[in-house]
Amino acid sequence: MRTTLQCLIGAVLLTGAGLAGTGALCASAADTADGADPQMHHHHMMSGTMRSTVDYVLPPVELVRDDGKTVSLIDELNDGRPVILTFIYTTCSTICPMVSQTFETLQTELGSGRDKVHLVSISIDPEQDTPARLRTYAARFNAGPEWQHYTGTVAASIATQRAFNVYRGEKMNHTPVAFLRAAPGKPWLRIDGFATPAELLSAYHDVVASS
Structure with a gap:
């Protein structure tokens, strides 16, 4: 049965690039392969975004980092650093550049503490996004050593997307979402929706302070 859509309309300001736009996020359990998050604790809306606290189980898959090294997703995310994670693909011309621009600004706003954080961007188009293409993409947004981009097999990518409940079956159907863990x-x-760099920075400080 199709559920009622929840539509969130939010303005996004991308500082540092002089870009402004408005994003719309419409999500429904019927739009996902797995339905609603069964482990969602609570949620609330803030400035055009929706926040949820969720327990996700990481799949035991291997991804390929933008330096060409094959790595364990679990090991990469469990290296002890706080994680700020999103999903992108390099040929995306709408959501992904805006999300990546936000991460670029966030890097700057983290200041000297940026090396204590792991920024993660995982491709949802691994057939096209080779490590070399990801390196070129990362360079566009001045990704520092704390910000890695990942690709891998189609199966590994889908398993990772399913684990975070973002798999939509087709890359064109993806929505803006960021994940933070202390x-x-x-x-x-x-955080579903277009979070601003300031909102991500505040959320990062909140999750670290509460851990």
Whole structure:
């Protein structure tokens, strides 16, 4: 049975690039392969975004980092650093550049503390997004050493998307979403919608302070 859509309309301001736009997020359990998050604790809306605290189980898959090294997703995300994660693909011309621009600004706003954080962008188009293409994409947004981009097999990518309840079956159907976690074993803060750099920075400080 199709559920009622929840539509969130939010304005996004991308500082540092002089870009402004308005994003719309419409999500429904019927639009996902797995339905609503069964482990969602609570949610609330803030400035055109929706926040949820969720326990996700990471799949035991291998991804390929933008430096060409094959790595374990679990090991990469459980290295002890707080994680800020999103999903992108390099040929996207709408959502992904805006999300990546937000991450670029966030890097700057983290200041000297940026090396204590792991920024993660995972491709939802692994057939096209080779490590070399991801490196070129990362360079467009001045990704520092704390910000890695990942690809891999189609199966690994889908398993990762399903684990975070973002798999939509077709890359063109993806929506803007970011995930933050203070440390391994802690719940994830999920932010659906176009979060601004300031909102992500505030959320990062909140999850670290509460851990």
